[in-house]
Amino acid sequence: MDEETRLIRKGSAPQTLARTVNPPIQRASTVLLPNAASLYDDDQLTYGITGLSSPAALQQALAELEGSPDVTLYPSGLAAITGAMLAVLKAGDEILVVDSAYKPTRRFCDRVLSRFGVATTYYDPALAPDDLMALATPRTRMVLLEAPGSLTFEMQDVPAIAQAANARGIITLIDNTWGAGFYFKPLAHGVTISVQALTKYVGGHSDCFMGSATTMDTVIGNQLGDAMWDIGWSVSPDDAYQMLRGLRTLAVRLPRHQENGLAVARWLQAQPEVSRVLHPALPDDPGHALWKRDFTGACGLFGVVLKPCSQRAVHAFLDALKLFGLGFSWGGYESLAIHCDPQLKNRSVPVKLEGPLLRLHIGLETVEDLTADLDQAFAALRAA
Ligand SMILES: Cc1ncc(COP(=O)(O)O)c(C=O)c1O
Known part of the structure; x- marks a missing residue:
């Protein structure tokens, strides 16, 4: 063979690989088939878009976490929510979406689903399951839940809602990112599709995006997988590898987030500038009984309602933070910290809080360092 051909063709994939602890990262669009008959064999993997070694290994590990072998991966957490909805909804359907859902979920319903003839009704997260079901019509195809809710941390009676929806043939889909698949098991509580942004705790290092959807229903599982082909999405093998690496330490990291989060939450409850802390694992939180019944733990994300103060004071507090x-x-x-008020404006059920709302994510740092940072930021708030 000519040198050009040799340079082009030598050094390609080995027939066998050394056995390593972790799966290899196979980067491939092209998959080489063994013979002509395989080209159109539906049982063969024929194209890299469906994911090779590292996404497959991640799916296997997530199946253990989620309690179902049927795991579909998406390029982001939001893509998991929107992709699962696109997979099962059709024109003419109606959906009930919790008013406290992640804001981009709402944007998808309002801007995209509406164009395809799917109508969304937002429901108050405080509605009792029977009152929620009273909003359903013969066209209602899905109830979307998120517990606790984004930014405002309301709990929902997930098993009761799932049971009532199942009895009417309505699909339930939950955004379980807060529970991380570890502290809450939606499928075991009767939910049809459990979605999470792996970007958050499974990845755990703030450096890549991915989402997953899991179901026990094989028909819906096939619809989720087919929709990936239909839409043309796939996940990067490198990101799948990173997610798998994060997953290995999820069960070690989450208890530390929980412990740190609760310690900082209790410290905040004692601060004169704080009106209340929105954290379902705190005994005085309105969602505590549901959290205690259904969840086995809490992550590090919660809300803080300040006593009434100006936006200037809120900004002075945030700008003074050094560690957060x-x-x-x-x-x-x-x-991490954010100010939430601008995001609460488009809710259907007005959020009535006595002062500005902050959201804190408590990381793995030492609690005393975090409270010292918050303490000096409160001094800046008072001075503003
Ligand atoms: C509750 C919740 N769900 C889903 C997502 C979406 O995740 P991603 O950023 O991977 O799209 C987020 C991101 O912030 C979130 O907070």
């Missing part, structure tokens, strides 16, 4: 970063994500090893 100002950032919209959560679930990584680091502590």
